[in-house]
Amino acid sequence: MIHVRSLNDLSLKSTWLTVGVFDGVHRGHQQIIQKLTAGARQDSAPAVVLTFWPHPEAVLRAGQVKCLAMPDERAELLSAMGVDVTITQLFDRRVASTTAHDFVAELKRHLDFRHLLIGYDFALGREREGNAARLAKLGRELDYSLEVVAALGDESGVISSTEIRKLVATGDVSEAAKLLGHNYSLHGQVVHGEGRGRELGFPTSNIAYSAEKILPANGIYACWAWLGAARHRAAVNVGVRPQFHSDAGPPLVEAHILDFEREVYGMDVRLEFVARLRDETKFASVAALVEQMGRDVGRTRQLLSLE
Numbered sequence: 263m264i265h266v267r268s269l270n271d272l273s274l275k276s277t278w279l280t281v282g283v284f285d286g287v288h289r290g291h292q293q294i295i296q297k298l299t300a301g302a303r304q305d306s307a308p309a310v311v312l313t314f315w316p317h318p319e320a321v322l323r324a325g326q327v328k329c330l331a332m333p334d335e336r337a338e339l340l341s342a343m344g345v346d347v348t349i350t351q352l353f354d355r356r357v358a359s360t361t362a363h364d365f366v367a368e369l370k371r372h373l374d375f376r377h378l379l380i381g382y383d384f385a386l387g388r389e390r391e392g393n394a395a396r397l398a399k400l401g402r403e404l405d406y407s408l409e410v411v412a413a414l415g416d417e418s419g420v421i422s423s424t425e426i427r428k429l430v431a432t433g434d435v436s437e438a439a440k441l442l443g444h445n446y447s448l449h450g451q452v453v454h455g456e457g458r459g460r461e462l463g464f465p466t467s468n469i470a471y472s473a474e475k476i477l478p479a480n481g482i483y484a485c486w487a488w489l490g491a492a493r494h495r496a497a498v499n500v501g502v503r504p505q506f507h508s509d510a511g512p513p514l515v516e517a518h519i520l521d522f523e524r525e526v527y528g529m530d531v532r533l534e535f536v537a538r539l540r541d542e543t544k545f546a547s548v549a550a551l552v553e554q555m556g557r558d559v560g561r562t563r564q565l566l567s568l569e
Contacts, residue, residue, distance in 0.1 A: 263341035265334070265348045269372050272349065274310065278302035279375035281312045282384060285423040286330030287339040289443040290381070290414040297411060298379050299344040308346040310373055314353035316474070321353055328476035330423060330430065330442075335449055362392025363400060370404050378406050382413045416441075433479035435535040445486070445534035448475060448515065452526045455516065462548070464555050466499070466516040467526050469533065477513055478535055480542045484562040486534040487519050495520040497555075497562040498533060501542035505551050518555075520563060537565055 266272060280298050284291045295311070302309035313336060317327040331339065333350040340348050351357070357365070365387050369375065378397065386392040392400075398408045413420045421441050429438040430446055439445045448471055455468035467487075471477070480501035487496035496517040502510045517533060519526075539558055545551040 263337070263345060263348060265337040265341075265350065267333075267350050267352070269312070269349055269351055269368065272347070272372050274308060274347070274372065275374045277308045277310045277347075277373050277375045278305065278377045278379070279310045279312065279369065279373055280379040281369070281386060282381060283317060283423070284311065284313050284336060284340070285317065286426055286442055286446075287336060287343075287444075288330075288421055288423060288426055288441055290421040292343065292443055293414050294379055294381055294411045295340065295343045295345065297409070301377065301379075302346075303344075305377070307376070309344065310347045310349070310375065311340050311345050312349045312351055312369070312373075314357075315350050316353060318353050318358070321355065321358060326474065328427065328431075329474055330426060330446070330476060332449070332472055332475060335447065339444070359388050362387030362396055366392065366397065366400050366404060370406070376406050377409065379409045379411060381411055384410075427476055430476050430478050433481050433483075433538045435478055435483065436537050439536070445536055446478070447532055447534045448477075449530065449532045450515070452529050452531055454527060455514070462552050462555065464497075464518045464552075464559070466518045467531065469515040469517060469531055471515055477515070478538070480513060482539040482542065482558050483535050484537045484539055484565045485517065486536060486566065487517055488532040488534070489526065489529060494522055495562055495566040496533065497539070497558045498535070499542065504542065504544040505548065518559065520559060 278298055278301055280294055299309045315333050317329055320327040337348040394410050401408045415421060426438050426441050435446050450469040450471045452467045453470045478500055483498045485496045485498045487494045496519045498515065498517045500515050501513050539561055545554065
């Protein structure tokens, strides 16, 4: 798959296109992507997804939006679904003030799309003027067909990135996975920490993460840790380590990879959060903490039985 950071980097012919933020590439997004890739294959056309970064809400409301997926993570998920080209377009005030006509005309010049798929509530352009009715009218002018994909819901309602962010933020990663259609994940490089886990008998890898990425609530989690193509079980602590620090700083992400002794400093790791085991807690003694860590590892081993 091709992943570019600007529409200006491309000049394609006769494509199928969808446009949206697609944060997390959840099951509702997947419904659109599946229609896109299936139709494009049948039409012998490239399947193209245009996304935005940073999140438009962060620009329009001048605040930070913690995201479910960073651009490379999102592109990787889209690639796995058969997308040929992902464009992560810079979203800034210029893009926000562009009319729907001018933005779609620019897309047409670079991507020559002949079929556009959008979600049921999608709109683009200045003041979100480019809704389904407007885009259908532009299609007659600019020569493309429009397909609106209905919302996907479950017993809790319409699946949305906003709802999934709330679940992740409260630590309910198992429920988030049901709506995502995949485990919530975090990518980062292993960096040096204090080495306290090794002293306690449970060496950990300290994972760096972006400030724009939403973290699960502080606590202990059973995770899959991916090092390249190899998958390992891991007990992961997200939090401030209250046993050793009285002042709460930024949360750390520390992974104890089970049955693993290799040096991993500097390597990229992807953590898939499968289940929340417990809250992060200050124990009566370090010995009590170590005893609980042993139980956490045992529970992780039980939950993530390898195939």
